Amino acid sequence: xxxxxxxxxxxxxxxxxxxxxxxxxxxxxxxxxxxxxxxxxxxxxxxxxxxxxxxxxxxxxxxxxxxxxxxxxxxxxxxxxxxxxxxxxxxxxxxxxxxxxxxxxxxxxxxxxxxxxxxxxxxxxxxxxxxxxxxxxxxxxxxxxxxxxxxxxxxxxxxxxxxxxxxxxxxxxxxxxxxxxxxxxxxxxxxxxxxxxxxxxxxxxxxxxxxxxxxxxxxxxxxxxxxxxxxxxxxxxxxxxxxxxxxxxxxxxxxxxxxxxxxxxxxxxxxxxxxxxxxxxxxxxxxxxxxxxxxxxxxxxxxxxxxxxxxxxxxxxxxxxxxxxxxxxxxxxxxxxxxxxxxxxxxxxxxxxxxxxxxxxxxxxxxxxxxxxxxxxxxxxxxxxxxxxxxxxxxxxxxxxxxxxxxxxxxxxxxxxxxxxxxxxxxxxxxxxxxxxxxx
Numbered sequence: 304x305x306x307x308x309x310x311x312x313x314x315x316x317x318x319x320x321x322x323x324x325x326x327x328x329x330x331x332x333x334x335x336x337x338x339x340x341x342x343x344x345x346x347x348x349x350x351x352x353x354x355x356x357x358x359x360x361x362x363x364x365x366x367x368x369x370x371x372x373x374x375x376x377x378x379x380x381x382x383x384x385x386x387x388x389x390x391x392x393x394x395x396x397x398x399x400x401x402x403x404x405x406x407x408x409x410x411x412x413x414x415x416x417x418x419x420x421x422x423x424x425x426x427x428x429x430x431x432x433x434x435x436x437x438x439x440x441x442x443x444x445x446x447x448x449x450x451x452x453x454x455x456x457x458x459x460x461x462x463x464x465x466x467x468x469x470x471x472x473x474x475x476x477x478x479x480x481x482x483x484x485x486x487x488x489x490x491x492x493x494x495x496x497x498x499x500x501x502x503x504x505x506x507x508x509x510x511x512x513x514x515x516x517x518x519x520x521x522x523x524x525x526x527x528x529x530x531x532x533x534x535x536x537x538x539x540x541x542x543x544x545x546x547x548x549x550x551x552x553x554x555x556x557x558x559x560x561x562x563x564x565x566x567x568x569x570x571x572x573x574x575x576x577x578x579x580x581x582x583x584x585x586x587x588x589x590x591x592x593x594x595x596x597x598x599x600x601x602x603x604x605x606x607x608x609x610x611x612x613x614x615x616x617x618x619x620x621x622x623x624x625x626x627x628x629x630x631x632x633x634x635x636x637x638x639x640x641x642x643x644x645x646x647x648x649x650x651x652x653x654x655x656x657x658x659x660x661x662x663x664x665x666x667x668x669x670x671x672x673x674x675x676x677x678x679x680x681x682x683x684x685x686x687x688x689x690x691x692x693x694x695x696x697x698x699x700x701x702x703x704x705x706x707x708x709x710x711x712x713x714x715x716x717x718x719x720x721x722x723x724x725x726x727x728x729x730x731x732x733x734x735x736x737x738x739x740x741x742x743x
Contacts (some may be wrong), residue, residue: 317726327550334490334567335547336376336540341493341573343418343425343615344537347680348574348690349500349593350540354480358579361530365432368534369571371726374719375541375695376563380548382698385705389549391630393693396703403694407537408629410689415626417683418561422619423670424679427462428488428592429612434461435599459671465616466667474620475659492610497577499607501595504580512569520699532684537574538567541690542625627658685734694725696720 327335355361379394386397392411396404434456454460548559581593590596594611597604634654673679699720703713 307539309423314728319696328552329383329558332547332551332562333566333569335543336562337570338490338538339489339543340538341571342568342618343421343676344533344680345493345496345574345577346592346594346611347533348537348578349585349589349596349677350591351530352578352582353587353589355530358582361582362626363573364528364530365571365575366672367536368531369567371692371723372534372538373560373563374723375691376544376567377556377560378695378699378720378723379541380554380559380563382695382702383545383548384556386396386552391545391690391694394545394698398407398698398705399694403697407689407694408633410686412626412629414542414686414690415622415629416662417679417686419622419626419662419666419681420613420669420673421676421679422622423462423466423666424673424676425592426465426615426619427458427670428595428676430461430465431456431458432595432599432608433605433612434604454630462671463667466663469616469694470619471659471663472643473617474663475656492607492614493573496594496607496611497573499603500577500584501580503597503604504584508676511595513595528730528733529681529737531730532681532687534684534685535691535730536680536684538570539687539690540566541695570595570739592678621664621680623659627655630658631655681734681737685731686726688734689728692723692730696723699723727730 352358352361355364379391382394382398383389386394388394388397392404395407438453438456463522516725544563548554551559551562577593581589581596585593588596594604594608599605631654669679697720700717703720704718708716
């Protein structure tokens, strides 16, 4: 979500409503939003600076997006208070109708699926570099007598074994409550990664690729807009926002606004530092995964790879759990209509294991087929536009009809809702068309 750090969504999907205990402090809400946003997208921000054509256009696009990112969080808090619902899809369903609610659920499944693919791609890339570190005589391509890579260090084998032995067992249980003990790992790994990239720029080790001359302006305006999907993917924490808001002690909308601004500004700082210094270090040569641009034998970077890989492995089951839960709900509604009997119980062990196995297998296959994470993020960032721009805009327009507001305030809110929907539609269309064109 990025990596969208999804364990917090799973923990907060049982929010406090009407008699339930509200125990989440403001500081806790800020950190949960941060942990939800700081993920795999962090690796892609330096490449986004290159795609945008330089530092200035990338930062401008990031600041423009920040307005919509904060606005989306505030709107979702307002919509949650108006609708009385505790989940993102519940808010959309109540305010916008069952048809839009079904669309939200479909987008939610696709979003979680593509995020899972991005997670596996990141883990596979880091494992490949880790193998280069532990088997330098055989795998370092820069050596004089480079030898073909052994079959047991190929990504197809290592990532498949990881999915079978670790990821699938972690994802199969119905509840993954132990994830709360590893939630801090994602934030620590993100901060360590950002620090490493900044320090590496100033140390300028000889092993790094020489800095290139960046063009002062992008090649086209389309190149500038290519940064939007990466921003959407990196800052994607909006699916968790409703549950977080409904779990807070203080559910005053102005208080929630402060929480949203604080979390997004902090997240923006971390992303900007990582993207800026990664781009300054490698220029247009930067990889879609910035860690892949560093040499395989750098111990400090190896630690960053390991921490980031472990944090993503612990987050993948949460994305699977959320996507699987929506599928199970749909399965339950269909089985009740068709009268399929007890064998179709979606909460049953065999159904859950089957859905988990299919999810892991298909995401693994796509992760192995996709050449780099940039292409996955282009698609996922476009889908994220629904949760950051389109659905909040629709909820705002529908919510003002319920509230007793003055005509001027109502007109302003409807106008902003329309602007948000149009911006989201543009980002989705642009990212989707770019992803399709890249296939040919």
